[in-house]
C-alpha cells in the first residue's frame with residue numbers, strides 16, 4: 001500500500017508586499033512545527049523581469065523579494081515558483097494573498113490540479129464583482145471555484161511593519177473549530193498575535209470596506225485638515241462599514257468591529273496605508289488614479305478604488321446610494337465625477353448627524 005505523507009505542504013498564492021511578508025512568517029513557522037508541516041513552502045510568483053533578471057530567480061538566490069518587499073530577508077525554505085499549477089498541486093494548505101482582481105483567473109487555473117481537500121485561507125481584502133451577479137466575498141468565490149473550505153485572516157497589518165517584526169494583532173476567522181491549532185501554528189509569532197473567531201463574512205467585509213474609508217482619510221489629509229476631521233472620517237466610515245455589513249450580509253454581529261480586523265485595521269489604514277496615500281494624491285494631482293498607482297507604488301496596488309466601485313455597483317442596484325454618502329463620495333472622487341473639495345460636505349451632511 002502506498003504510504004501517505006502525514007506532513008502538510010503549504011503554498012502561498014501571491015508574492016506582493018503582504019504575500020512576501022506572510023511567506024516570511026509561514027516559512028519560519030513550518031520549520032518550528034516540523035512534526036506538522038513539510039519544511040519547504042512554495043510561493044507562487046507572478047513572473048516579471050526585475051533589473052534584467054526573473055523575479056523568481058532573484059528570490060530563490062537572494063532570498064529577498066527586491067521589488068515588493070525590499071530589504072527583508074525571506075527564509076531560504078520559501079521557494080518562489082512562477083507556475084501556479086506547480087506551486088499548488090501538492091498543497092494541503094493554500095494561502096491566498098493576491099490583489100482581488102486576479103483571484104478568479106488564478107483559481108480557474110488551479111482548479112483541476114489541487115489535492116482533494118486542502119484548507120484555503122484568504123488574506124485578500126476586497127469583493128469580487130461579476131457582471132450580472134453583483135458582488136461576492138472573495139473567500140466565497142475561492143470556495144466555489146475550488147470546492148474547498150476557506151478561512152480568512154485580516155487585521156491591522158501594514159505589511160512592511162509586520163515584515164520588520166513590529167508587534168501587531170490579527171483576526172483569523174474559520175467556521176470549523178478543528179482548524180484552530182493548525183491556523184495558530186501557521187501564523188502566530190511573538191510579534192504577530194492571532195485571535196481565531198468564527199465570523200468569516202464579517203471579518204472579510206471589514207477588510208474590504210476599510211480600504212475605501214482609508215482613501216477618505218487621505219482626502220482630508222490632502223485638503224489640509226487635521227486629526228479631528230480624520231477622526232470624523234474614521235467614525236462615520238465605521239458606521240457605514242457596520243451598516244453595509246448588515247445590509248449586504250445580513251450580519252448583525254457588531255463584536256467583529258472591535259477585533260483587529262475592524263477598528264484597528266481601519267485606524268492603521270487611515271494613518272499608514274497605501275489607500276490613504278492615494279486619497280492625498282487625488283487631491284493634489286488631477287492625474288488618473290492608475291497613473292498615480294504606477295508613480296507612487298511602482299508595481300504594488302491600491303485596492304480601494306476598485307472596492308469603492310464594487311460597493312457603488314451594489315448600492316446603486318439596491319437604491320441605497322443616499323444611505324452611504326462617504327463610501328459613495330470616495331468612489332465619485334476617484335472617478336473624478338466629484339471635486340475632492342466637496343468631500344467635507346458629505347461629512348457635514350451625513351445621515352448619522354440627523
Ligand SMILES: NC(=O)C1=CN([C@@H]2O[C@H](COP(=O)(O)OP(=O)(O)OC[C@H]3O[C@@H](n4cnc5c(N)ncnc54)[C@H](O)[C@@H]3O)[C@@H](O)[C@H]2O)C=CC1
Pocket residue numbers: 014015016017018019020045046047068097098099100102106123124125126157158159160299300301302303
Ligand atoms: N500590503 C499590505 O500592507 C497589505 C495588503 N493586504 C491585501 O493583500 C492582498 C495582496 O496585496 P499585496 O501582497 O500587498 O500585493 P501588492 O499590491 O504589493 O502587489 C501586487 C501583486 O500582484 C501581482 N500581480 C500583478 N499582475 C498579476 C496577475 N495578472 N495575476 C496574478 N498576480 C498579479 C504582482 O506580481 C504583485 O505580487 C490585497 O488584497 C491587499 O489588500 C492585506 C494586508 C496588508
Ligand SMILES: O=C(CO)COP(=O)(O)O
Pocket residue numbers: 125155156157158159211214265268269272273274275276302303
Ligand atoms: O490592509 C492593510 C493594512 O492592514 C494595508 O492597507 P493599504 O492597502 O491601504 O496599504
